[in-house]
Amino acid sequence: MKTKRTLDIIVAGEVNPDLILREVPPLELEKELYAKDMDLLLGGSSSITVFNLARMGARAGFVGVVGDDFFGRFCAERLKWAGVDLKHLRWTKTVRTGLTVWMTRGDRRAGVTYAGTLAMLRAADVPSEYLQRARHLHVGAYFFLSSLHKGAPALFRRARSLGLTTSLDCNYDPTEKWDSGIRRVLKETDVFFPNEDEAQRLTGQRNAHAAAEELRKLARIVVVKRGAKGALVSSEERTFAVPAVRVRAVETTGAGDSFNAGFLAKFVRGASLDECAEAGVESGARAVTKVGGTAAFE
Ligand SMILES: Nc1ncnc2c1ncn2[C@@H]1O[C@H](COP(=O)(O)OP(=O)(O)OP(=O)(O)O)[C@@H](O)[C@H]1O
Numbered sequence: 001m002k003t004k005r006t007l008d009i010i011v012a013g014e015v016n017p018d019l020i021l022r023e024v025p026p027l028e029l030e031k032e033l034y035a036k037d038m039d040l041l042l043g044g045s046s047s048i049t050v051f052n053l054a055r056m057g058a059r060a061g062f063v064g065v066v067g068d069d070f071f072g073r074f075c076a077e078r079l080k081w082a083g084v085d086l087k088h089l090r091w092t093k094t095v096r097t098g099l100t101v102w103m104t105r106g107d108r109r110a111g112v113t114y115a116g117t118l119a120m121l122r123a124a125d126v127p128s129e130y131l132q133r134a135r136h137l138h139v140g141a142y143f144f145l146s147s148l149h150k151g152a153p154a155l156f157r158r159a160r161s162l163g164l165t166t167s168l169d170c171n172y173d174p175t176e177k178w179d180s181g182i183r184r185v186l187k188e189t190d191v192f193f194p195n196e197d198e199a200q201r202l203t204g205q206r207n208a209h210a211a212a213e214e215l216r217k218l219a220r221i222v223v224v225k226r227g228a229k230g231a232l233v234s235s236e237e238r239t240f241a242v243p244a245v246r247v248r249a250v251e252t253t254g255a256g257d258s259f260n261a262g263f264l265a266k267f268v269r270g271a272s273l274d275e276c277a278e279a280g281v282e283s284g285a286r287a288v289t290k291v292g293g294t295a296a297f298e
Pocket residue numbers: 171194195196224225226227228229230231243244245246247249252253254255256257258259280281282283284285288
């Protein structure tokens with residue numbers, strides 16, 4: 001029996017809230033200070049991507065792990081509000097939901113993360129029956145997802161064998177080894193979305209073009225995100241640059257995750273690479289016009 005593809009895309013990865021305390025004076029131990037303003041926002045690269053995908057009209061599901069606590073319920077509520085399918089969100093009673101606390105002053109910020117459930121996603125959390133219902137699998141923040149590293153190549157192979165296309169974002173590698181088995185996953189990846197710095201660190205190349213060409217030997221399509229310079233797309237046929245959309249940037253959290261969402265919303269509909277890349281830079285630019293990764297998509 002053939003399963004109906006009722007989802008366009010499944011995003012698997014991390015989800016956590018960002019607690020932002022604004023305009024904090026320099027910290028001093030044994031002193032209590034006041035912040036001028038506060039926000040509790042949906043953070044997490046993978047969760048920002050899936051939230052924005054759903055808001056752009058894609059039928060999207062999210063697989064990740066949260067604690068059975070206030071912050072877990074907060075994340076689930078935000079994703080549900082956006083229209084994300086949470087049938088396979090895993091709730092755990094033994095670990096608390098991860099959290100990042102940001103403190104800002106002017107345009108600078110410092111953050112502290114409690115990892116909690118952040119890196120707990122395993123390949124086994126993504127059932128084949130669920131994959132069969134979708135057309136595409138995206139994994140965000142690969143380097144954070146330490147429990148996924150071992151099973152990731154087989155997960156991507158499994159997705160492909162079930163007829164899905166695959167994509168991967170790596171984000172910065174906190175171990176700075178730039179390995180964690182990512183090359184084996186890239187061989188099973190249709191679209192890879194590093195930013196320029198990550199692409200160069202992964203390859204040891206000194207510019208985005210050379211890095212993209214090298215990564216293209218592994219993944220089918222490589223999209224290097226270059227902030228206000230736009231993006232570079234490299235496929236078997238050609239390599240081309242897409243300029244950024246000019247906007248007044250307010251705050252850049254989630255620009256890359258939103259780029260992925262814009263690109264993938266088109267990609268899952270079979271659009272050309274030019275259209276996907278245009279949608280990516282539009283979506284990235286939209287994200288930087290508001291504070292937080294999802295505000296511009298609400
Ligand atoms: N200042 C900006 N003006 C216009 N567009 C921008 C700006 N910054 C980012 N973008 C758009 O967003 C895309 C992704 O941003 P960036 O290259 O910073 O990704 P990233 O480093 O992966 O971001 P993230 O911090 O979310 O992981 C860029 O390719 C660009 O299209």
